[in-house]
Amino acid sequence: MAENVALTGNDSAAYALRQINPDVVAAYPITPQTELMHKFAAYVADGEVDTELVRVESEHSAMSATVAASLSGARACTATSANGLALMWEILYIASSTRCPIVMPVVNRALSAPINIHCDHSDTMGARDSGWIQLYSENCQEAYDNAVQAVRIAEHPDVRLPVMVCLDGFILSHTLEGLEVNDDQDVKDFIGTLDRPDSLLNVDDPETFGMFTLQNYYFEFKKQQVDAMEKVPAVIEQVGQEYGELTGRSYGLLDPYRCEDADIILVGLGSTTGTAKQAADDLREEEGLKCGVLKLRTFRPFPAEQVCRVLSGADITGVLDRAVSFGLGGPLFHELRSARYGETAPMIDFIYGLGGRDLSLDNVKDIFRSLAEARDSGQTEPTTRFVGVRE
Amino acid sequence: MSELLKKDEMKPGGIGQGGSMERRYTGSWRTFVPITDFETCIQCLACWIVCPDSAIPVEDGERRETNMHHCKGCGICAVECPVDAITMVREGEEDDE
Ligand code: SF4
Ligand code: SF4
Numbered sequence: 001m002a003e004n005v006a007l008t009g010n011d012s013a014a015y016a017l018r019q020i021n022p023d024v025v026a027a028y029p030i031t032p033q034t035e036l037m038h039k040f041a042a043y044v045a046d047g048e049v050d051t052e053l054v055r056v057e058s059e060h061s062a063m064s065a066t067v068a069a070s071l072s073g074a075r076a077c078t079a080t081s082a083n084g085l086a087l088m089w090e091i092l093y094i095a096s097s098t099r100c101p102i103v104m105p106v107v108n109r110a111l112s113a114p115i116n117i118h119c120d121h122s123d124t125m126g127a128r129d130s131g132w133i134q135l136y137s138e139n140c141q142e143a144y145d146n147a148v149q150a151v152r153i154a155e156h157p158d159v160r161l162p163v164m165v166c167l168d169g170f171i172l173s174h175t176l177e178g179l180e181v182n183d184d185q186d187v188k189d190f191i192g193t194l195d196r197p198d199s200l201l202n203v204d205d206p207e208t209f210g211m212f213t214l215q216n217y218y219f220e221f222k223k224q225q226v227d228a229m230e231k232v233p234a235v236i237e238q239v240g241q242e243y244g245e246l247t248g249r250s251y252g253l254l255d256p257y258r259c260e261d262a263d264i265i266l267v268g269l270g271s272t273t274g275t276a277k278q279a280a281d282d283l284r285e286e287e288g289l290k291c292g293v294l295k296l297r298t299f300r301p302f303p304a305e306q307v308c309r310v311l312s313g314a315d316i317t318g319v320l321d322r323a324v325s326f327g328l329g330g331p332l333f334h335e336l337r338s339a340r341y342g343e344t345a346p347m348i349d350f351i352y353g354l355g356g357r358d359l360s361l362d363n364v365k366d367i368f369r370s371l372a373e374a375r376d377s378g379q380t381e382p383t384t385r386f387v388g389v390r391e
Numbered sequence: 392m393s394e395l396l397k398k399d400e401m402k403p404g405g406i407g408q409g410g411s412m413e414r415r416y417t418g419s420w421r422t423f424v425p426i427t428d429f430e431t432c433i434q435c436l437a438c439w440i441v442c443p444d445s446a447i448p449v450e451d452g453e454r455r456e457t458n459m460h461h462c463k464g465c466g467i468c469a470v471e472c473p474v475d476a477i478t479m480v481r482e483g484e485e486d487d488e
Binding site for chain 1: 396403409
């Protein structure tokens with residue numbers, strides 16, 4: 001029986017991991033993810049899962065152990081944040097290129113320096129070329145739902161790629177929210193069993209894992225990863241639909257909110273899109289501005305076609321970027337603008353919330369208003385704006 | 392040279408036939424060569440166990456001459472041998488011994 005419970009984002013992801021019951025979890029603590037694995041370790045200690053929990057000495061080791069477990073045919077998970085993700089860097093690429101269907105909640109946090117423990121997306125944005133699928137969560141319900149679906153997406157025979165389930169540090173990880181969780185057995189049936197075609201432990205037919213390839217073979221392996229990523233959107237949609245049939249909560253690549261008739265659309269990722277939806281409602285009612293919000297659930301693979309379709313009717317588009325690529329601007333903005341190559345409707349980038357700086361409802365309303373102003377005046381410069389920075 | 396495989400003919404993930412290094416000559420990577428004195432050797436097979444490169448062949452329960460196609464000259468066998476039957480010598484200076 002599905003149940004209504006109150007959980008934080010960390011607890012909701014840990015709850016999903018309990019139901020997934022991975023064979024192996026290797027983890028190292030880092031704020032704000034620590035409580036997630038703390039909670040999961042309690043499930044292990046209480047015998048609620050069969051998982052072998054490997055306590056390693058660093059995130060580099062956590063990801064290494066997770067990859068080795070996955071290559072052995074185990075369902076393997078870990079979780080991290082910020083600098084921990086950065087320390088995993090080398091092995092992130094190895095996980096995706098050895099085609100390990102690992103599921104990893106990443107509790108988004110700013111990268112040092114200066115050191116900061118609060119939310120922004122600089123950690124996962126930096127990992128966007130690592131070959132991992134990235135799902136972003138608006139709230140604790142989505143963090144839970146995404147974690148469950150991630151197993152099916154990662155392990156799909158057409159895919160076999162690792163998935164990061166991103167949730168905003170503190171804003172979600174430490175906020176208690178009412179959500180609906182599925183029945184244990186339903187999750188078990190939904191995810192099924194992992195069927196890895198090869199295994200490090202197959203001593204009858206031993207194979208080489210992580211082989212050395214030179215100029216004559218490396219490129220083909222990379223193209224295989226490109227091809228696998230191309231198959232991901234259809235799998236995400238299919239899994240999201242099946243999940244909807246089971247739970248009543250369907251998922252796709254995107255979540256457009258009041259976009260059908262919107263003149264001004266704000267695109268974003270994660271928890272801020274919840275605030276933006278409220279701002280759109282308020283402005284429609286109070287000021288007659290036809291605002292919409294386009295939340296990207298999937299950032300990798302980038303759902304370019306689908307995004308363009310939603311934005312095609314808008315006069316102007318704003319992009320909310322919680323990360324910055326120094327010397328360029330916001331990563332989401334630049335990918336979106338590239339996806340819309342040839343379109344003439346203007347776009348403005350709003351970089352916000354670095355190091356956890358709050359973006360209030362009023363801030364988002366101001367962003368919508370400035371978009372309306374830019375549309376009316378035709379004055380869209382500067383196209384990269386920093387929200388709430390003292391200068 | 393055999394025909395190269397195409398992308399979709401390859402198993403994904405850089406995973407393939409095991410033991411293929413057998414066919415590669417990597418004996419040129421050494422700086423030092425292990426020289427075994429079979430008069431001293433007591434056939435305990437410790438070197439066979441510790442060699443990280445499986446470069447010490449065993450037949451009929453006895454170790455044979457080190458396989459110089461694969462030995463990297465790491466010297467672990469020489470350190471572990473309980474009767475000091477293995478001496479490491481600079482490559483090219485074996486005959487001076
Ligand atoms: S030197 Fe190293 S590689 Fe060579 S036989 Fe001895 S242990 Fe093996
Ligand atoms: S370790 Fe020394 S004694 Fe033992 S088998 Fe090898 S060479 Fe001989």
